[in-house]
Amino acid sequence: xxxxxxxxxxxxxxxxxxxxxxxxxxxxxxxxxxxxxxxxxxxxxxxxxxxxxxxxxxxxxxxxxxxxxxxxxxxxxxxxxxxxxxxxxxxxxxxxxxxxxxxxxxxxxxxxxxxxxxxxxxxxxxxxxxxxxxxxxxxxxxxxxxxxxxxxxxxxxxxxxxxxxxxxxxxxxxxxxxxxxxxxxxxxxxxxxxxxxxxxxxxxxxxxxxxxxxxxxxxxxxxxxxxxxxxxxxxxx
Numbered sequence: 219x220x221x222x223x224x225x226x227x228x229x230x231x232x233x234x235x236x237x238x239x240x241x242x243x244x245x246x247x248x249x250x251x252x253x254x255x256x257x258x259x260x261x262x263x264x265x266x267x268x269x270x271x272x273x274x275x276x277x278x279x280x281x282x283x284x285x286x287x288x289x290x291x292x293x294x295x296x297x298x299x300x301x302x303x304x305x306x307x308x309x310x311x312x313x314x315x316x317x318x319x320x321x322x323x324x325x326x327x328x329x330x331x332x333x334x335x336x337x338x339x340x341x342x343x344x345x346x347x348x349x350x351x352x353x354x355x356x357x358x359x360x361x362x363x364x365x366x367x368x369x370x371x372x373x374x375x376x377x378x379x380x381x382x383x384x385x386x387x388x389x390x391x392x393x394x395x396x397x398x399x400x401x402x403x404x405x406x407x408x409x410x411x412x413x414x415x416x417x418x419x420x421x422x423x424x425x426x427x428x429x430x431x432x433x434x435x436x437x438x439x440x441x442x443x444x445x446x447x448x449x450x451x452x453x454x455x
Contacts, residue, residue: 229258229259229293229294229391229422229423229424230256230257230258230259230293230294230295231255231256231257231258231280231291231292231293231391231392231424232255232256232290232291232292232293233253233254233255233256233280233289233290233291234254234289234290234292235252235253235254235288235289235290236250236252236253236254236276236279236286236288236289236290236291237250237251237252237253237286237287237288237289238250238272238275238276238279238284238286238287239287248447249272249275249447250272250275250276250279250286250447251446251447251448252289252448253276253289253444253447253448253449254449255442255449257424257426258424259391259422259423259424260418260419260422260423260424261418261424261425261439261440262414262415262418262424262425262426262427262438262439262440263425263426263427263438263439263440263441263442264426264427264428264429264434264435264436264437264438264440264441264442265277265426265427265428265429265442265443265444265449266428266429266430266432266435266441266442266443266444266452267443267444267445268445269430271444271445271446271447272444272447273396273428273444274396274428276428276444276449277394277396277426277428279291280392280394280426281310281314281316281392281394282298282301282306282309282310282314283310285299286299293313293391293392294391311336311388312388312390313390313391313392314390314391314392314393314394315384315385315386315388315390315392315393315394315423316385316394316395316396317378317381317382317385317393317394317395317396317398318381318395318396318397318398319396319397319398319400319401320401321369321377321378321380321381322381323369323377323380323381323384324369325368325369325370326368327368327369328365328366328367328368329356329361329364329365329366329367329368329369329372329380330349330352330353330356330365330366332369332380332381332384333352333355333356333380333383333384333387334348334349334352334387335384336384336385336387336388337351337387337388348387351387352365352383352387353365355383355386355387356380356383358383359379359380359382359383359413360379360409361376361379361380361383364376373406374401374402374403374406375402375403375405375406375407375409375410378398378399378401378402378406378410379409379410379413382398382410382413382414382417386417386421389421390423391423391424392423392424392425392426393414393417393421393423393424393425393426394426395414395425395426395427395428395429396428397428397429397430398410398411398414398427398429399411399429399431399434400429400430400431407431407434411434411437412437414427414437415437415438418438418439425438
């Protein structure tokens with residue numbers, strides 16, 4: 219990543235000493251042990267590791283769906299872990315895009331309506347701007363002819379591309395993906411993976427992808443390994 223690119227959007231994600239533990243009948247279970255990470259706008263990373271190593275837990279903490287036991291997560295110098303629940307809800311709506319293995323589309327809504335849903339939570343759904351952005355994103359995803367289709371009328375790959383468009387509707391600073399191609403066949407997975415890689419530079423955002431797929435992991439700028447609660451850099455390019 220060039221210095222020019224890193225400074226273009228000014229966005230910076232910083233994790234410092236993030237820990238997460240859970241009580242169990244036999245004592246405290248440590249999931250994350252002092253995880254630190256720094257990423258800038260236009261940078262991408264994948265997180266790999268054994269099942270149960272805490273990858274999804276870490277992603278949820280970065281996206282403010284969960285709070286750490288200790289440590290901080292900050293975006294542009296703002297300590298996200300110190301926000302109230304209401305402030306966190308607003309932060310998620312405006313600053314974070316999520317993509318999961320299951321697309322979580324509402325079956326009663328069309329593709330364009332599903333893409334527009336996050337604008338309601340962010341308070342940006344009034345007027346024609348949200349609809350125009352949604353239509354533009356679906357066109358970018360190659361779904362210009364499917365905007366009025368319901369999820370049941372779409373293929374698995376098309377549904378996941380709608381989910382990608384939905385995650386971008388509020389122009390988030392962070393795009394967080396948890397096994398985004400895990401339920402797709404080879405061709406559909408390739409399409410979604412290629413789009414994610416392209417979006418990093420195009421939208422100038424920080425992208426983090428949790429995956430078991432090493433081929434997918436290698437598409438992104440950095441490959442991080444989470445094992446035993448410790449995050450290490452496996453490779454970068």
